[in-house]
Amino acid sequence: MASARLDTPEKRHRGDAMKPDIPRNPHQRWEWIKYQLRSKGSSLSRLAGELEVSGSAVQLAKYVPYPRMERAIAKKLALAPTQIWPERWNADGTPARQRPNRAEKRSSTNPSSRLHSAQDSDSNAIAHRQLAREA
Secondary structure, three states: OHHHHHOOHHHHHHHHHHOOOOOOOHHHHHHHHHHHHHHOOOOHHHHHHHHOOOHHHHHHHHOOOOHHHHHHHHHHOOOOHHHHOOOOEOOOOOEOOOOOOOOOOOOOOOHHHOOOOOOOOOOOHHHHHHHHHHO
């Protein structure tokens, strides 16, 4: 009888607290993530505010691999990204990338490397037309 008591649903649920039952279906997984954030007093929009990014940047992690957002969501849930998105992460904790040598974020320390500077306008239509006339 003592061994029967060890296999009660309550005992099994305590073990599940260590390894959460995360849905494999991407839509269900996203709903699970939102539920878990709410249960911890947070939300995707709050997380976006904390990271100083737009809400759509956090939402993008639902559709495409986005290591920075995935790490932030996982950290908020006290999990590893590999637990939430095993198909997007390697076992060693690095993102599974199609382009492995690509940096996660572009360095903006060199002002000349930026696409636009304070002097640039948003349009190059006039310069484009001038080049077309000369050709």
